[in-house]
Amino acid sequence: MHDVGLRPRERAIIAAVVKKGADPEVVREHLDELVLLLDTAGAIVVGRITQERERPDISTAFGKGKVQELKELLELHPADMVVFDDELSPAQVRNLEKELSVKVLDRSGVILDIFAAHARSVEARTQVELAQLEYLLPRLTRMWTHLSKQFGGIGTKGPGETQIETDRRMYRTRMQRLREKLRDIDAQRLVQRKGREGLPRYALVGYTNAGKSSLMRQLTQADVFIENRLFATLDTTVRSLELPSGQRALISDTVGFIRKLPPQLVASFRSTLSETLEADVLLHVVDIANPHFRDHIRVVEETLEALGAQETPQIIVFNKIDLVTDPFLINDAEAEYPNCVFVSAERGLNMMRLLQRMQETYDESAILRVLEIPYEDMRIVNKMYEDLEVLNRHDGDHAIRLSVRVPSDKLPLFNSRYGQYTVIAEHPLSQS
Numbered sequence: 001m002h003d004v005g006l007r008p009r010e011r012a013i014i015a016a017v018v019k020k021g022a023d024p025e026v027v028r029e030h031l032d033e034l035v036l037l038l039d040t041a042g043a044i045v046v047g048r049i050t051q052e053r054e055r056p057d058i059s060t061a062f063g064k065g066k067v068q069e070l071k072e073l074l075e076l077h078p079a080d081m082v083v084f085d086d087e088l089s090p091a092q093v094r095n096l097e098k099e100l101s102v103k104v105l106d107r108s109g110v111i112l113d114i115f116a117a118h119a120r121s122v123e124a125r126t127q128v129e130l131a132q133l134e135y136l137l138p139r140l141t142r143m144w145t146h147l148s149k150q151f152g153g154i155g156t157k158g159p160g161e162t163q164i165e166t167d168r169r170m171y172r173t174r175m176q177r178l179r180e181k182l183r184d185i186d187a188q189r190l191v192q193r194k195g196r197e198g199l200p201r202y203a204l205v206g207y208t209n210a211g212k213s214s215l216m217r218q219l220t221q222a223d224v225f226i227e228n229r230l231f232a233t234l235d236t237t238v239r240s241l242e243l244p245s246g247q248r249a250l251i252s253d254t255v256g257f258i259r260k261l262p263p264q265l266v267a268s269f270r271s272t273l274s275e276t277l278e279a280d281v282l283l284h285v286v287d288i289a290n291p292h293f294r295d296h297i298r299v300v301e302e303t304l305e306a307l308g309a310q311e312t313p314q315i316i317v318f319n320k321i322d323l324v325t326d327p328f329l330i331n332d333a334e335a336e337y338p339n340c341v342f343v344s345a346e347r348g349l350n351m352m353r354l355l356q357r358m359q360e361t362y363d364e365s366a367i368l369r370v371l372e373i374p375y376e377d378m379r380i381v382n383k384m385y386e387d388l389e390v391l392n393r394h395d396g397d398h399a400i401r402l403s404v405r406v407p408s409d410k411l412p413l414f415n416s417r418y419g420q421y422t423v424i425a426e427h428p429l430s431q432s
């Protein structure tokens with residue numbers, strides 16, 4: 001594992017550039033979340049500082065005067081590092097470290113550190129290491145300045161540069177190997193998936209700590225890891241469950257999202273998230289007891305969009321209703337979010353209602369189409385079994401009659417692939 005820079009029980013001052021006229025309540029919430037992230041990483045926050053600016057200063061994020069103020073704050077409350085809520089460029093980090101003489105990190109660096117500490121499986125460890133190297137590569141100069149200080153090498157610029165080049169090459173080679181390893185893991189996953197085709201697939205998604213794993217356990221009795229901390233889950237787990245109709249279905253639990261999730265992580269976790277991307281219905285779990293749940297919903301929507309899963313039918317599962325004391329909250333949420341259910345994963349409240357909604361949403365998300373395919377196109381029949389859920393088959397005298405479930409969002413693709421065959425009947429699946 002590569003170290004992005006955090007040691008347990010280190011002391012930190014947190015900093016943020018705030019847009020002029022920003023809501024102070026929102027600013028506070030964002031900083032509170034950074035405190036929580038640092039706490040999860042094992043560090044203690046000893047001070048906060050913000051500056052109102054249209055955009056961060058290109059070389060030091062804060063303006064000159066504010067950097068001075070930050071220096072004074074550091075004298076008053078000694079800390080091992082300053083952590084910015086904003087994404088910092090490698091140059092900003094370098095300049096700030098020079099000015100402040102302490103380690104400077106950004107939010108992405110902290111999240112990467114947490115992921116590194118929580119990764120267990122080979123796949124998660126490989127993905128996190130790749131993301132870390134991608135994050136570190138452009139920041140290597142800074143790493144070297146650290147090293148050169150450590151070895152008393154200040155002023156040895158020439159050898160330093162050579163060292164950086166060597167390190168960069170090493171990093172690139174390592175990244176290449178990690179990518180190959182992930183490709184192999186991906187290939188294995190495809191094999192594992194073969195046996196599961198044709199079953200309805202649900203994916204739990206949501207902000208970190210919303211209760212996805214708790215819901216997974218409640219619905220399937222799976223022995224998944226649950227903890228009151230951020231990013232408890234990093235691997236995808238798939239389990240089966242039974243819908244009210246008696247039909248078997250699959251459900252997956254995976255890594256949670258957060259505001260400003262480092263793009264390097266989203267990229268390297270893409271294959272872990274493939275269960276999510278291929279699901280028929282998303283269960284978007286929301287901690288309704290969190291006063292900022294609307295922001296969390298927005299962040300999750302944005303992340304789903306970045307992954308290309310925004311079209312998948314979705315149920316908003318408001319969780320932790322056992323903690324809700326305001327009776328209007330549920331009414332308001334219900335009016336605001338059309339397809340939603342209120343549950344408590346921990347207490348097992350409203351599980352049957354959720355399962356029913358899961359069934360309905362799945363049925364409504366598709367049409368039933370009956371097609372006739374001539375025997376000479378047997379190849380196509382086989383392909384359909386691979387592509388789609390075949391609900392019924394009748395081998396007639398001249399043709400094979402197949403009833404297939406076509407997800408609404410896949411209809412154009414279906415038409416382009418199988419449009420030439422005669423459609424005998426078609427209706428919404430929920431009426432079949």
Ligand SMILES: Nc1nc2c(ncn2[C@@H]2O[C@H](COP(=O)(O)OP(=O)(O)OP(=O)(O)O)[C@@H](O)[C@H]2O)c(=O)[nH]1
Binds near residue numbers: 322
């Ligand atoms: N009161 C209450 N607490 C809950 C409920 N569901 C989950 N929790 C708690 O919320 C915390 C987070 O639960 P998890 O199931 O680990 O959440 P997660 O969404 O999987 O979180 P990550 O994997 O970290 O993204 C735990 O402390 C759970 O015990 C609920 O219905 N009511």
Ligand SMILES: [Mg+2]
Binds near residue numbers: 212213214226232233
């Ligand atoms: Mg979890």
